[in-house]
Amino acid sequence: MKYEAVIGLEVHAQLQTNSKIFCGCETAFGEEANTRTCPVCIGMPGVLPVLNRKAVEYIIKTGLATHCAITPYSRFARKNYFYPDLPKGYQISQYELPLCEKGYVEILVDGKVKRIGITRIHLEEDAGKNLHTSESGASLVDLNRAGTPLMEIVSEPDIRSADEAAEYLKKLRSILRYIEVSDADMEKGNFRCDCNVSIRPVGAKEYGTRAEVKNVNSFKFVQKALEYEIKRQAQILDEGGRVVQETRLFDSGKGVTFSMRSKEEAHDYRYFPEPDLVPIVTSQETVDAIRKTITELPEAKRERFVKEYGLPEYDADMLTQSRALAAYYEEAAKLSGQPKVISNWMMGELMRLLNAEGKEIEDCPVKPDRLAGMVKMISDGTISTKIAKTVFEEMYGSGKDAETVVKEKGLVQVSDSGEIETIIADVIKANPAQHADYKGGKDKLFGFFVGQVMKASKGKANPDLVNQLLKKKLSE
Amino acid sequence: MELHDRTIHELRDMLEKGETTSRAVTESVLNRIKTVDDKVKAFITVTADAALAQADRADKDRKAGKASPVLGIPVAIKDNMCTTGTRTTCASKILGNFVPPYDATVVARLNGAGSVMPGKVNMDEFAMGSSTENSAFFPTKNPWDLERIPGGSSGGSAAAVAAGECIAALGSDTGGSIRQPAACCGVVGLKPTYGRVSRYGLVAFASSLDQIGPLTKDVTDTAIVMNIISGHDPKDSTSADVPVPDFTRSLIKDVKGMTVGIPKEYFIEGMDPEVDKAVREAVKALERLGAKVVDVSLPHTGYAVATYYILATSEASSNLARYDGVKYGFRAQGAKDLLDMYMKSRSQGFGPEVKRRIMLGTYALSAGYYDAYYKKGQQVRTLIKQDFDEAFKKADVIATPTAPTAAFKIGEKSSDPLQMYLSDIFTISVNLAGIPGISLPCGFTTGNLPIGLQLLGRHFDEGSVLRAAFAYEQATEWHTKRPKL
Structure with missing residues (x-):
């Protein structure tokens, strides 16, 4: 039978505040264990949380950037469970009244814009980290990370394939980076994803039973975990079996998911309103003030690039993935006066060289004015497009401008x-x-x-x- | 009169006139502890050396021109308020060795005002109880009758003040834990409005109900201590950012124009007739002093105890989760694995009443029961608050007994938790509503046991409560009585 996947993602993104969410400790990483802690984030008796206002501002900003409604009256809740990396025995999170609700993110699917709904965005604290030493058999706890502000972004089950999931995550990351609330770096573990996935026969209205794949930590793994999970569930159904509701983990080495706990073993977190914190009351004025701090977002930029520079949707989408990339493009396009040619160069040679080295646009040795200069040398006939590829590689490698490279290498076009x-x-x-x-x-x-x-x-x-x-x- | 028997304001006057020194006062208190605490058992930790050092410092500061009403005055601290470098046990085995690296805000404020801490006083474990019998270490005795309980959970604070083992003390009140022991021991105890005093550094029992307040020998001293400990604290988000009046200005011997409400639901069958009589006479005294007495109704009073034991235990089940043997405090030996370590540490570290309440609260918050218990409890809490809002439209203060009986015998109710819970029947609603309430002596039983009058006020109107209390106290002699030990 042909199946359709129904996927919803829960993303945990770390907010880039200087201090933790409920105390003054700095949010620094890679430091010696338990040196970025205080009585509050260690959960000592009698201490109380005090909310970092910046974290609230960042969440509201994220909500606005994803078309969410901002809840005027929001509150924290305690999520109760025992684990050594959770010093209070509960995590301060949000349950009934999250800060943001009912938004969406736009992604491109086959060149067409598709909206992925955002159910809610809420604020919570991160836990610490358990370290298991093999020699002594003892487990150690590092609480440097405990109390780091996180936002949980929950999507609607609007995603229909592993590719769409990857697109959604990339777009979400790009938005978080645009508005500078999170560096959303999956490799550093500050952008983590839980995937809810079920399948149903194509055309069916009802959802199938879902499995949750927890804590997947790279785009590639999300895609692989989902592909595996879709295949696994299809096989079960094809063989006449039933998918069970459970929590699974992804083994990136083997490329498979495996069961962590069944629905029956699921925790009862005993959520209840956090009595140590007052509700967050957000006025329209506050929302408006935060809205003013948001500059042009990827979607708007993409539309503008299509209109202003005559780029295809695809190119515009690629070039607006990050603010730095878009800024690079606009500068080069303006200086050269040839927006389409610049787009071709960036999407082709420039990306190829950057990707080969795993570099970001910020680290590109060829600055926008140099790229524009080179493109001009093509259009005025000084060099051919073919030669230009050699010239560009040389510029990239040496950091020299096009004119110097052409002169030194004697690459001027023969037009005699x-x-x-x-x-x-x-x-x-x-x-x-x-x-x-x-x-x-x-x-x-x-x-x-x-x-x-x-x-x-x-x-x-x-x-x-x-x-x-x-x-x-x-x-x- | 011995120095240790005096009040803060008497000693303040003597110190200011140079008639005594803080060292002499502190020595008097420490000697008194040495003499009587074997019998009373109010103190878990006596910090004699530190107290004398603080006293000398206060004497020096006074000479240098420093002035504060509590400068050099020994104030005992309930052992659930954190004190840097001095162990803070909550009268629990699980925190038996816990030495905080920080001060509770109230402790820091007292220190800033130059008071002296003679030590940390006993309580029911984690403030759960009404008799101080639930201390993991030893029960505290009532200085008026050593076979009786001093009330609880701030029984150590009340007994220490009554016995002259300190000049004043801080207690905490979640459902009556300042007022009921104050009544039992014949001292004054005030539970301020929720949010009036910072909870930072107070080991939490039920966060939405806990409030720190003074236990003192008279109403004037209560006002003095309140002036020191009240006010917004940036470390406690639930502490109110409202102006704090000078509470001593409410100490006027005049209740003319005030209306005192009498809730019929608080004069119930089963109440000790001597208590009933003493409280009714106190109301008459207020009337004679010029107050108008009116009947008020608090119709949801009957649900208060049940509501309280759902909400307070729910919060407690979560607040006490941090005592897991991982980071500090007691860890059981010989655990097989993580779960076993949690189970053993908590089973061995907590006493039976604490375990009972953790289980109650865990149950009330569980999936499938939340709506029936916790949520319903919150709804009833709102109704109880509204009862008071309505009543305070007619009355400036409400007068009730503090407890249905005077101090009962040690062991009398410890086998029946429900009977024990009913000792707080008149005090619990006040915490649910978040309003201020004071207990002050209003007589003695024929067995020479103190009886407490409770006066309640509107949110942040401790002023009216203190005014009525002071006028009554000044018209009576009860506050001058001291137990013979």
């Missing part, structure tokens, strides 16, 4: 017709048989002659001129 005519004459002379065939009607051989001429000129001959002169000379 006399010089080209001499080369053409030599080529024709060296290939009499082909020349005869061409004259006999084998038009296809024209390309062969172009290639030979370009080769003889070491690629520097102006291709337009070569075409023009060859046509004349070959038929003489």
Whole structure:
């Protein structure tokens, strides 16, 4: 049978505040264990949480950037469970009244815009970390991370494939980075994802039984875990079985998911309103003030790029993935006056070189003005597009500008017709048989002659001129 | 009169006139502890050396021109308020060795005002109880009758004040834990409005109900201590950012124009007739002093105890989860694995009443029961609050007995938790409503046991409560009585 996947994602993103959510400890990482702690985040007797206002501001900003309604009266709740990395025996989170509700994020699916609904965004604290030492058999607890502010972004079950899930996560990450509330770095563990997935026969209205795959920590793994899970569930149904509701984990080494606990073993978290914190009351004025701090978001930028620079949706979507990338593009496009050509270069050579090194646009050795300069040298005929690839690689490697590279390497395009005519004459002379065939009607051989001429000129001959002169000379 | 028998304001006057020194006062108190505490058992930890050092410091500061009404005055601290470097046990085995690296805000404020801490006083474990019999260490005795309980949970605070083992004390009140022991021991105890005094550093029992307040020898001293400990604290989000009046200005011997409400639901069958009589006479005295007495009704009073034991235990089940043997406090030996360590540490570390309440609260918050218990409890709490709002439209203060009986015998109710819970029947609603309430002596039983009058006020109107209490106290002699030990 053909199935359709129904996927909802819960993303935990760490907020980039300087201090923790309920105390003044700094949110620094990689420090010696338990050196970024105080009585409050260690959960000593009698201490009380005091809310970091910046964290609330960041969540509201995220809510606004994802078209959410901001809850005027929101409150915290305690989620109770025992674990050594949870010093109070409960996590301060939100339950009934989250800060943001009912929004959406737009992704591109087959070139078309699709909305993925956001159910809610809420604020909570992170736990610490248990370290298991193999020698002594003892477990150690590091509470540096305890109390780091997290937001949980819960999507509607609007996602229909592993690819869409990856697109959604990328878009979400891009939004969080645009508004500078989280660096959303999955590798550092500050952007984690729980995947709820079920399948149903194509066309069915009812949802199937879902499994939750917890704590997947890279885009690639999310995609792989979902692909595996969809296949696994399809196989169960095809064999006449039933999918059980359970929590599963992803083994990235084997590329499989496995059961962690069944529904019956699920925790009863005994949520209740946190009595140590007063409700968060957010006025329209506060919301408006925060809204003003939000600059152009990816969606708006994408639409503008399409309109203003005549780019295809796909290009515009790619170039607006990060604020830095979009800024790079706009500068180069403006300086060169050739937006489409700049887009092609960025989507082609520039991305290829950056990706090969795993670098971000911020680290690109070729700055926008240099790229614009090079593109101008193409359009004014100084270098050919083909040569330009060599020039660009050299610019990328050496950090020099296009003019210097072209001068040093002698890559200026030959547009002197006399010089080209001499080369053409030599080529024709060296290939009499082909020349005869061409004259006999084998038009296809024209390309062969172009290639030979370009080769003889070491690629520097102006291709337009070569075409023009060859046509004349070959038929003489 | 011995120095240890005096009040804060008497000693303040003597200290200011140079008639005595803080060292002499502190020595008097420490000597008194040495003499009587074997019998009373009010103290868990006596910090004699530190207290004398603080006293000397206070004497020096006074000479240097420092002035404060509590400068050099020994104030005992209930052992659920954190004190830097001095163990804070909550009278529990699980925190038996816990030494906090920080001060509760109230402790810091007292220290800032130059008071002296003679030590930490006994209580029911984690403030859960009405008799101080639930201390993991030893029960405290009532200085008026050593075979009787001093009330609870701040029984150590009340007994220490009554016995002259300190000049004043701090207690905490979640359902009556300041007022009921104050009544039992014949001292004054005030539970301020919820949010009036910072809870930072108070080991939480039920966060939405807990409030710290003074236990003193008279109403003037209560006002003095309230002036020191009240006010917004940035470390406690639930502490109210409202102006704090000078409470001593409410101490006027005049209740003319005040209306005193009498709730019929608080004069119930089963109440000790001597208590009933003493309280009714106190109301008459207020009337003679010029107050108008009116009947008021608090119709949801009958649900208060049940509501309280759902909400308070729910919060407690969560608040006490941090005592897991991982980070500090008691850890049981010989555990097989993590779960076993949790189970053993908590089974061995908590006493039976604490365990009972953790189980009650865990049950009330469980999936499938939450709506029937916790949520319903919150709804009833709102109704109880509204009862008081209505009553305070007619009355400035409400007068009731503090407890249905005077101090009972040690062991008398410890086998029957429900009977024990009913000792708080008149005090519990006050915490649910978050309003201020004071207990002050209004007579003695024929067995020479103190009886308490409870006066309640509107939110943040401790002023009216103190005014009525002071006028009554000044018209009577009860506050001058001291137990013979």
